Amino acid sequence: MSLTRPKNLAAPSELAPGGLRVVPLGGLGAIGRNMTLFEHEGRLLIVDCGVLFPDVDQPGVDLILPDFSPILDRLDDIEAIVVTHGHEDHIGGIPYLLKHKNDIPLVGSQFSISLVEAKLREHRIKPTTTIVTEDDTLDLGPFGLEFLAVNHSIPDALAVAIRTSAGLALHTGDFKMDQLPLDGRITDLAGFGRLGREGVDLLLSDSTNAETPGFVTSEREIGPVIDDMFDGVQGRIIVASFASHVHRVQQIFDAAHNHGRKVAFVGRSMVRNMGIAQDLGLLRVPEGLLVSMDRAVDLPNDEVVFMSTGSQGEPMSALGRMASGDHRHITIEPDDTIILASSLVPGNETAVYGVINRLAMTGATVIHKGVAKVHVSGHAPAGELLYVLNTVKPSNVIPIHGEARHLQAHARLATQSGVEEDQVIVAENGDVIDLIDGKAELVGHVDNKLVYVDGLSVGDVVEPVLRERRVLGDGGFISATVVIDSENGKVVGGPTISAKGFSNDPRAFDEVLPLINSAMEKAARDDVLDPHRLQQIMRRTVGKWVNDTYRRRPMIVPHVLEV
Incomplete structure (x- = not known):
């Protein structure tokens, strides 16, 4: 069995008339920044818009957002953002998207929308909202929505069925099937079964616990x-x-x-x-x-x-x-x-x-949970995911909300339940899936980068900046300075070295100073006078000495001053 994704996907062609396009902009490959884009008849519908919290190798980053760039030139085409529930990984990105267009309607349950509104007040945004509850239906342009109750670790969670002329898609949101929930609100399996009998062309389903066997503890x-x-x-x-x-x-x-x-x-x-x-x-x-x-x-x-x-x-x-x-x-x-x-x-x-x-x-x-039963997960394990697959009987499946291993495990469950292998799509963020004539197909990829929030800065921190921060955190910082005669390149001042996060010993760099002098004298003899090339020589000299002496790789910033 192969559930691998093709490499080097190109940008997709235009959506065929009458087709439904699905683009996960987040939520695949990591637990967070969940956001799925649906396109039909020139209109867009967004389900969730969350954040991902940074790892230790992303120093200084507060939040990670979905990449909005594929839709920034189509904001007027967006019918609404549907909120499945109020967790940060599903709503935390909404303020940042609404800063681009603050009147995009929000649709969700009372508790979910109340949490979003409280968050938006901090950003001084007053949203346009529609409150729905389970069993409600709502028409938004070419999208017919039906909401179903799902049980999760937060009240008022909803799944959403999306009806279009291309077919019926069911997005479960996050869910489990606790049969004795504290609020008495269970996942609407009867509703899922009714949709299954109608014919679900595409199921997008929570994968977080797909590797965990059995059923959830109440x-x-x-x-x-x-x-x-x-x-x-x-x-x-x-x-x-x-x-x-x-x-x-x-x-x-x-x-x-x-x-x-x-x-x-x-x-x-x-x-x-x-x-x-x-x-x-x-x-x-x-x-x-x-x-x-x-x-x-x-x-x-x-x-x-x-x-x-x-x-x-x-x-x-x-x-x-x-x-x-x-x-x-x-x-x-x-x-x-x-x-x-x-x-x-x-x-x-x-x-x-x-x-x-x-x-x-x-x-x-x-x-903690490792030593006592103080918590149960809010996500359906494998036994419950199979229940949903067998109840809904979808023609096509896209596992969502999970790391790669979770998505693959869910994909295997789907094929075991009878879904054809080529109708199970293990996608990555930015992949483009078209549903046409009842068949879902991976047709391309749009750019999808991690967008970092650092204080009030959104998107200014990029991977080269993070690499520099990681180097600073791992190896510290060394600044080396020499003053040269601009006519002959001879050293007339220095070299001097200062360091942060490297060593407290004031004599730690005594051995490298003559090495820098020798390197600069050789450069002068070779008529190397360009400051940029001299800086490279200094960086290589200091870097080799530090690596040979300390086996460390600090950030090295050379300065060549001409007089």
Whole structure:
């Protein structure tokens, strides 16, 4: 079986009349920046627009956006952005797209749209929105939309069926099939089956847990475990979770109430999101349970719970600052109990275990998913993905939302369920898939780069800049300066060397100074007077010496001054 993608795909030709074009602009090959573009009859529909959080090899980067360049000259053709749910990897990029055109309509559930609106207020953008719920239908230009309930680790998640004259596409969003969810809202398998009987021409389905066998554990099994953990604890309890996981926060509230503790939110996104959930009636708060941070820090240790952000090891999150000893209100103490009530997002393992180790070094008790049942995933494992494939019986499948291994695993499930191998497309971001006469085909590729957000800068940081930052972080910085006579090239001043992040020894570079002098004297004898060439000679001389002496590769910046 081969589910490999052709190499060196060219730009696609124009979409054939009546066809449906699908272009994933994010969400493939990594967990994040989910965004899928649909084109039909000259109009565009976007499903989700999220962010990806940077890896350790992307220093200084705050967020990574989808590449909007394929649609920037077609913003007037966009009917709407459909939001499947309110996680950052699905909504975090919306403010950056709306800065190009702020009246692109947003369509989604009440909670999802409320989270987007709160985010847009920070960017001073007032959006045009349409609130939908499961079973709603909506016509947007040539796209007929139908929304279906799906169960996920956030309330109000939706799948969307997209009807066009080219066929019916079903985008599941993120989902699982918890049969006993805390809010009673299950994934609408009956609706999926109805669409299957109608005929789903293209299924785009969540792949995150495609490698995990079996079926998801119910959220209801987590509450009693958390409640037991509260029993007998004399110190403070600090719980870190996703800032949007309303159901997990509800379980913490219930346990705190049962054990006579007050709860304080820690972290701006936690305060904002749970405030929205409470206003919408999605979070039940017992009278007097929730207190301010100022009051919480004055309570006895056995009467308080801190509900915090930072479950993914983010260094600037509330828990990250606690672990490093930099939090303004909370210093970790040996009798504290810290619960990381979340799963590890692929790619965050090193950061999370770094936080766990720093917390453990304080003597505090640290509990995480690896040692106790404090969290279940929000994504369907292989058994549930097969249920969907067998229920929907799609003609064509594009696995989405996952790293390469997840997409490949989902593709294998699709073929095992009976989908023809050549109708399963394992794509990359920027690939162009056309659905014509019931058959999906990979027809080309559009440029798709990572767009970095660094402070207020969007897109200014590019790969060469990141390479320089990695070099600086790994090897430090060396500046070498000489002054030469502009007529004969002889050294009349220096050389001098200064360094950062390399060595504290003031005599560390004494041995290289005569080597630079010798190299410059030879250049003068050879009538090499061009400053740029002299800088290259200096860089090679210093670089070879540093590599031979220290086996390091710092950034070397030579300066040649003429007098």
